[in-house]
Amino acid sequence: MKTLTIKSFLSEGIHRAIKNIGLNADDLIFSVEPPANVEYGDYATNAALLLSSQFKRSPHGVAQEILRALDKDDLFNNVVYKKTVAGPGFVNFYISSEYLAKQIKNILENNENFGRSNIGQKKKVQIEFISANPTGPLTLGNGRGGFLGDALANVLDFVGYDVSREFYVNDTGEQIKKLGWSIIAAGKLSASEKLEIPYKPEELYAGGYIQEMAYKMGISKFSKEELDVEAISRSASKMLLEDIKRVVKKSKIHFDVWFSEKSLHRQGLVKTVLEEIQKKGLIEKKDGATWLKIPDDPQTKERVLIKSSGEATYLLSDITYHYDKFKRRRFNKVIDIFGADHHATAKTLLAALSALKWSQPVIILMQLVRLIEDGQEVRMSKRTGTFITLEELIDTVGLDAARFFFLMREPNSHMDFDLNLAKERSDKNPVYYVQYAHARASSIIEKAKEEGLALSLSKGIGKDFIHNFSSKIEHPSELSLIKKLIRLPEILEEISQNNEVSRLPYYATELAAEFSAFYRDCHVIVEDKELSKARLALVCATRIVLANTLKLMGIYAPQRM
Known part of the structure; x- marks a missing residue:
């Protein structure tokens, strides 16, 4: 509604x-x-x-x-x-107070649908996020982009867009070969056979997970002649993708589509796109490679489409993938959420699509995350001795805190994640503060039921409600709370236009603060039954709006704490 x-x-x-x-x-x-x-x-x-x-x-x-x-x-x-x-x-x-009363009635009647609208008019929107290479565990950066994409999709769906959430699986190319060689190198370190590995040691993937996979695959038991790099690469990337899916599920992130890069080649789309580029006269041959001609763009290697070895580059795959998004699947809008390391490739992709006169995505670049504990940066996992994974962070601070803290910061700003604050159970911790406000509202409603007020309230949402409510509600803390409550729909509308999901956690925190002031200044259950009903209506409305806001962020709304 x-x-x-x-x-x-x-x-x-x-x-x-x-x-x-x-x-x-x-x-x-x-x-x-x-x-x-x-x-x-x-x-x-x-x-x-x-x-x-x-x-x-x-x-x-x-x-x-x-x-x-x-x-x-x-x-x-x-x-x-x-x-x-x-x-x-x-x-x-x-x-006017009468209008404010109408909006409280609107919140109570719409309940979990308060804030829902048809702004999107069922226009098709695709959001691609995380899209981590299946070459290792999900990182903190993946989590930051993952929670942003998930919450943004929730908001767009809530305001009437037809949203598709997509994970692009980079399951072909150089990084998959490197994964296979990394596992082989880890498994043969103690072997007497000398291996010729086509990568420098610092170029290989490292960490406990690589050694663990080498052990599981029994790499050390194979002779040099028996090692099949392609088979090992395929098997390893499949195992890692399954682990990524497990952590995604644990993170309560939902995807509608897991899109394989290989499928672009299997279906002949890469060839089709190359022909389209050729027809537009934007192909040039140089140094044995095939390049994309981009007017007024410097001659950089990022413009190579086909390497001299005959292998397609990431740029060609990315162009093809966006051809599939816009031309084949006909999305009205595409949002790509990339890591900070994609700055150059994102710029080249946009320039390429512009040169081809094709539709362009909205690209959101996520900046880096630092973990801070006791005032110091935490660089290494105590468990693995390598980088800290998303799963380890969730296990340390809890999923709700991880989501809330990541969503609080705009993606274009670097983030310091305060582990001590995220684990603290006090009003200093914003997610605890917001969840406690919801639990407090629930507790007041339960107490009102014991006083026999809940039934009166349910009967009161009728033609007399607006008059009774507006005639009783006059305290500044009451009015301030109402004005904050009715802002949710406009905030959702703005997020749908500018993708600024950080508005949600800040709004939730501000609303919790207004409710805390109301709780401090205004007793709900008083001798004046009409005043009690009016204030109870305000508490119910607060619980609804807090619950809706938390749900859009993918965060639990507790009944008691």
């Missing part, structure tokens, strides 16, 4: 007012946001400031004209009870 977004309502009213004063705002992008200071209202717009520059008029004068036009808008004034002009020309809006 579609939930009314207050920002959209206000924006439409402002557009009407601007049109009514004879100005053109069709292409005007103005803001409607809660002001930093609550004294300046619930929402404020900079529309007058932008219009004054465009039409060479005083911003304060334009703001006053907008105000006068809005005074005649009955629909607008049913929601906004007060409008003021502040500073150089900001227009401030104060939301």
